[in-house]
Amino acid sequence: LSTPSSQAARTTQSQALFARAQAVTPGGVNSPVRAFRSVGGTPRFIARANGAILTDADGNDYIDHIGSWGPMILGHNLPAVREAVIEALAGGTSFGAPGEREVLLGEAVTRITGVDRVRFVNSGTEATMSALRLARGFTGRKYILKFRGNYHGHADGLLVEAGSGLMTDAVADGGQLNRQGLGQAAPSSAGVPEEYAALTLVSEYNDPAALDALMTARGHEIAAVIFEPVVGNAGVLIPNPEFLDALHRVQAAGVLLIADEVMTGFRLSLRGATGLLGLRPDLTCWGKIIGGGLPVGAYGGRAEVMNFVSPQGPVYQAGTLSGNPLAMAAGLAMLGALEADPGVYERLNTYTAQLAEGLKAGASAAGVPISVNQIGSMLTAFHSSAPHGSIRTYTDAARSDTAAFAGWFQGMLARGIYWAPSQFESIFVSAAHTDAHLNATLEAAAQAYAALTV
Ligand code: PLP
Numbered sequence: 001l002s003t004p005s006s007q008a009a010r011t012t013q014s015q016a017l018f019a020r021a022q023a024v025t026p027g028g029v030n031s032p033v034r035a036f037r038s039v040g041g042t043p044r045f046i047a048r049a050n051g052a053i054l055t056d057a058d059g060n061d062y063i064d065h066i067g068s069w070g071p072m073i074l075g076h077n078l079p080a081v082r083e084a085v086i087e088a089l090a091g092g093t094s095f096g097a098p099g100e101r102e103v104l105l106g107e108a109v110t111r112i113t114g115v116d117r118v119r120f121v122n123s124g125t126e127a128t129m130s131a132l133r134l135a136r137g138f139t140g141r142k143y144i145l146k147f148r149g150n151y152h153g154h155a156d157g158l159l160v161e162a163g164s165g166l167m168t169d170a171v172a173d174g175g176q177l178n179r180q181g182l183g184q185a186a187p188s189s190a191g192v193p194e195e196y197a198a199l200t201l202v203s204e205y206n207d208p209a210a211l212d213a214l215m216t217a218r219g220h221e222i223a224a225v226i227f228e229p230v231v232g233n234a235g236v237l238i239p240n241p242e243f244l245d246a247l248h249r250v251q252a253a254g255v256l257l258i259a260d261e262v263m264t265g266f267r268l269s270l271r272g273a274t275g276l277l278g279l280r281p282d283l284t285c286w287g288k289i290i291g292g293g294l295p296v297g298a299y300g301g302r303a304e305v306m307n308f309v310s311p312q313g314p315v316y317q318a319g320t321l322s323g324n325p326l327a328m329a330a331g332l333a334m335l336g337a338l339e340a341d342p343g344v345y346e347r348l349n350t351y352t353a354q355l356a357e358g359l360k361a362g363a364s365a366a367g368v369p370i371s372v373n374q375i376g377s378m379l380t381a382f383h384s385s386a387p388h389g390s391i392r393t394y395t396d397a398a399r400s401d402t403a404a405f406a407g408w409f410q411g412m413l414a415r416g417i418y419w420a421p422s423q424f425e426s427i428f429v430s431a432a433h434t435d436a437h438l439n440a441t442l443e444a445a446a447q448a449y450a451a452l453t454v
Helices: 012-024 079-089 100-113 124-139 165-172 208-221 241-252 272-277 325-339 344-366 394-398 402-414 435-452
Strands: 046-050 053-056 061-064 117-121 143-147 200-203 222-227 256-260 283-286 297-301 371-375 378-382
Touching: 061 435, 079 325, 100 117, 100 297, 100 325, 117 124, 124 143, 124 222, 124 256, 124 283, 124 297, 143 208, 165 394, 200 208, 208 222, 208 241, 222 241, 241 256, 256 272, 272 283, 344 371, 344 378, 344 435, 402 435
Parallel strands: 143 200, 143 222, 222 256, 256 283
Antiparallel strands: 046 053, 053 061, 117 297, 283 297, 371 378
């Protein structure tokens, strides 16, 4: 490991690349949070990644806590994935016709997760967008219901009170997003017509009474309730048992339950968060880990519902590169590696729980109030004086001190620790993280907390 002090302020190459990037793409990045807007400073341009380490264009090493926002659960440049992709590559990069690898990954996903049918797409956004169309086609209803601060990708109807990068913007605007009465909300992005947003009802996560009230008033018009079974996109929010009960009541009322497991799928357990929490959604969406770091998403569920998808049924959904052989090979290798190591989730959980305890100790020693939410290998340390574990809703999370977070983030970066560059994101730990990484991270964290108070 590089020592933190060896890497202060060598950002010449990243700065030069950022300047060139800004000349060719909006804000210099291809996905907003990467631009470091909410924490300031120059985004590091990454040259390569291996195991738990990111290396930037200036040659600085960082202990990575993002894992490409989730996919790299077994660390970067995993030999099994690399070799599978190289092998597939020799046979051509795309066919536009079906191939065996799609069947193999379909068999793996149905066997592991228990869904009857699965359809592969190219991103999490495509998965949720397609699942909603399917739910509407299946039920013949127009409305969907989502939760404040949950993020489901950037399809128009889902950019309503959305989390992730949109949450940083909303909190900067005062935290109150366009509330318009029971269940109604305005779009969180320009370019989304109000008419689209009007079809998306919004309720507070972890508020069973609000969900029950909305279901009583509008349930007969609602095709589906889409939710993150454990939220990563408002920072980590863990569902209350009473909220899970209310989700069961949604299903009992004949409204489809769509679990967005893009972040949590194959991360919190092989059967995702829903497996852990005992939910049996009608449809499930995946992304990230399912593609082993290549662009893959998927949605699946009961045969009765999935058979509505074209060409078997009337709900159209297609993709030139869907089922791409390299992507399928990467996904197969990733799921194979996870299945071959059943103890991996316990190890990830132990590491991340130690990380949580160490952060609490470091912050407390420095007199910096933080509130940690951790489950499995997902964690957010909110800069908040709320007791640990008590942040349960978007509104709770939005009270965090984002300026303090930004200062701490910069302190971590300067010490060689790459954390998620927003208060309202989860970090992701990988199985490549060792005790040496843990100790180095906690030492840097304690120093970065202490530096906030001097
Ligand atoms: N759903 C959830 C829960 C996510 O976290 C994300 C992305 O972070 C998405 C959907 C969108 O996935 P993608 O970025 O692959 O389009």
